[in-house]
Amino acid sequence: MSERAAPGADPAGRGIGPGSALGPGSSPGGGFGPGPGPDSAFTPGTACWVGALGRLRDVVRQEVLRSQLAGLPQLTGPPARVLDVGCGQGTQGLHLARAGHDVTGIDSSGELLARFEDALSAEPAEVAGRVRLISGAGERTPDLVTGAFDLVLCHGVLMYLGDITPMLTALARVIAPGGALSVLVRNGLGIAMRDGLRGNWAAALAAFDSLDYVNRLGLPARAHAPGDIDQVLVPLGWQRRRWFGVRVFTDHVDEPGPTAAGLADLLAAEREAGRRDPYRSVAALLHLVYGQVGANDGAMDKQIPTSGALIA
Ligand SMILES: C[S@@+](CC[C@H](N)C(=O)[O-])C[C@H]1O[C@@H](n2cnc3c(N)ncnc32)[C@H](O)[C@@H]1O
8 A cells, every 4th residue: 555645634724634623613614614615416405314314224325335345455454544525424434533544524515514523522532533524515625635545435426416527536636546436326227226116117117218316305316327437437547446236125115224123134135235246236326446547456456247246
């Protein structure tokens, strides 16, 4: 792995200094820099998103993603510098900081950054001290941070963007040699599955021929197939090294998470399905991991099987 420069706050003061979370008096939209971040297409869905946190679908999404990330070589060595763009309430960032990694979160929502900050305030000082939060648009990432990162996450963001190229280009620019980019998108390979499983037949029929859909937050959104992301990243010198499904069996279920019967077995089944063909292809979400062409990123050099095999 590359030498690690410490990523810092941006010179304009938007970032919070290395090793510190926000100080007292921080407030949504005001405490993470000079002003609120820009509105995104996600903004009208914020309350609905917050209301669904901790429910079964969210637990499956976050736990399966967490296991898939844990297997990446960037997170199995010494503490990594992780950047989470569109970090929201900080579920993954918090796990990674607890595991000893340095985490920078960028988000355009002051409300969700404030939730992340609240969660940090309940953590031991050494965990909170590994996280810094920045309010801003992910497309401006190179202006908001200094240094390079071993792992950049962008989870649940691309579906809200009219054009994914500025975001992916910005993220690729801040990844250190040997680093990786992890994106979570709505699965454009199997988009009719959700409506089909819920018995919404007209919507399922429409979904076969369109990547545009209205999501559970009531927001217009766009699904992506792996090839759509490859199309942007390959010309920039990146290669898809791994891909997984997230939420194969439970996308149509609406239950409170912690009380779900057999949660451990359910999560084990979801993890297994997410790394095997053909199941991963019909998952609600796809988790795609990219590395630089020619970079020595160890286990990430494994070939992706095309059928019937374990992926990782
Ligand atoms: C569905 S939430 C996902 C939050 C978190 N990544 C997760 O997976 O739990 C989407 C997040 O992306 C943020 N977002 C959307 N567009 C953005 C942009 N252009 N720049 C920065 N953040 C953005 C939203 O404010 C929101 O916090």
